[in-house]
Amino acid sequence: MKSDNSSAQTGHLYLVGVGPGDPELMTYKAVRILSDAKVWAVPTAREKGLSSAQQIAEQMVPDTGRTILSLCFPMKKVFLGQDTDAQLLSAWRQSADEVIRHLDRGSDVAFPTLGDATLYSTAFYLLAMIQEQRPQIPVTVVPGITAMAACAASQASPLALGDDVLAVVPAAFEDDRLRSILTTLDAVVLMKVHKRLDVLIDLLEELGLVDCAVLIERSGMPEERVYTDIRQARGCTLHYFSTMVIRKKKVQVSNERNALTA
Amino acid sequence: MKSDNSSAQTGHLYLVGVGPGDPELMTYKAVRILSDAKVWAVPTAREKGLSSAQQIAEQMVPDTGRTILSLCFPMKKVFLGQDTDAQLLSAWRQSADEVIRHLDRGSDVAFPTLGDATLYSTAFYLLAMIQEQRPQIPVTVVPGITAMAACAASQASPLALGDDVLAVVPAAFEDDRLRSILTTLDAVVLMKVHKRLDVLIDLLEELGLVDCAVLIERSGMPEERVYTDIRQARGCTLHYFSTMVIRKKKVQVSNERNALTA
Incomplete structure (x- = not known):
């Protein structure tokens, strides 16, 4: 018997996409993992705030006495590759330490995250901070339904078909690339457009694309x-x-020669 | 009582994303709708072929006597906006007629489709053909987990973070745009790369991006x-x-000044 069996007792970290809002759009895998995890680490925008991801997950996973770690992530824009706000960094580091405390005790920790865990989720910043201290921690990422897929589905419309190239552009698109992307690519998803909407409508009108756009607020939620x-x-x-x-x-x-176009 | 109540008896058409392969990545909504539908229309590449989407769905939805319409879609590249192959068009039209026959009888028809229904799914060609004849048919699209999200998740890696712009490029990328997309955007997903892999590896080596790429074959399936x-x-x-x-x-x-980069 080895004297050091601490790695066998380490908890497993799960980053779990819970979809865009409709709890029925959670996957069986997400529900199973969230049901089994003794500890949920949930992101909130401010102290004592409610987590949207937690609210979605709780509709599918009854509470049987889990521990909730409420991690306060200030909702600031993160520009990657640039200096990161010290306050944000400190909040994340504190959150990482809390999660590590539970993992070290052998508890599995699940982090429910809105939409898909792999697309613009803060889950990966938390993961990077945890791995900095515990590089060998076992990690499983569960993908989720994206807001963009739910939006397109609600309109019974595809995001992309055939040889379309699709671009996904996040909130922080304050650069010239957006004009170029809108001009050259076939389909564009703009995430979190709330702050720059009027500027964006002007741009789409200028490019003759305003009638090609649909805007969905709180897709799949009761207030959609x-x-x-x-x-x-x-x-x-x-x-x-x-x-x-x-x-x-x-x-x-159509039955014309140019029969099936999209 | 109205003499014409045929519309009330029309079946409902569902296009249902079943995810990339792992049946546990189906959503509760997909399983509920596939369970309730009396008729499944399933795409197959050739006559008497097996449908991947059907195989995934059947692992979650026991057969209680449903009717299977096996729709034969030849696996040909579709270049949208160009002339479409007459054989393909005829196969799709025949499939649409079969589905309409069941809808007209009042049966709900579900079309399980691999991955996400809104992303490069043949489901929308079928839908367009059905709507040509039955414009008022009630339609619900259920989004699914994409192969790209499952691939990134399996590597515990994000697809895009922060202000990253993500491009999704389908198989039919035989044009100059790919070089431009790879050069200018932050993250690129190339779908169905099997046919042009060596050319692609050459291009990525030339652009210095070969070490930034991961290739996943049959993500989430036993043969992954x-x-x-x-x-x-x-x-x-x-x-x-x-x-x-x-x-x-x-x-x-890191703890350096340029603290959190991605």
């Missing part, structure tokens, strides 16, 4: 609102969970 | 194979379900 004419959203105060899907081509079938 | 060094896949005959994820930046945390 859809703008099929995005001009009507001008001046509105939108929720943080607002996604715009711009698709240049329409799916259409 | 991962190439963390894609050079080892040179000359290999890969399965149709092969996805490459190229991410230029790494997630890393």
